[in-house]
Amino acid sequence: MSVEIITRQDLQAFHRQLLEDLAKLIGKQQAEAPKKVLKSAEVRRMLQVSPSTLQKLRVEGTLPSVKVGGTHYYRQEDISKLLNGKEVRSWR
Numbered sequence: 001m002s003v004e005i006i007t008r009q010d011l012q013a014f015h016r017q018l019l020e021d022l023a024k025l026i027g028k029q030q031a032e033a034p035k036k037v038l039k040s041a042e043v044r045r046m047l048q049v050s051p052s053t054l055q056k057l058r059v060e061g062t063l064p065s066v067k068v069g070g071t072h073y074y075r076q077e078d079i080s081k082l083l084n085g086k087e088v089r090s091w092r
Helices: 008-032 040-047 051-060 076-083
Strands: 037-039 066-068 071-075
Touching: 037 040, 037 076, 040 051, 040 071, 040 076, 071 076
Parallel strands: none
Antiparallel strands: 037 071, 066 071
């Protein structure tokens, strides 16, 4: 039976490698999984519209949203449909 001695440097190297591997995995998952729900500011940046234009789209029913605690949320798929000229249906 052989005995291996683990030094502090070995543990530090393992720790660094583990953190690097986790950072790569987390970064990859975030890049692959786009947000499904966006806030108003994110939608305005995507569509390059003003707050009043976004409100008009919301009020007319062109771009449905859900308001939770004073914040409007929009589905990513609805924004994509709007950009592609397809009809967007309400959340309800």
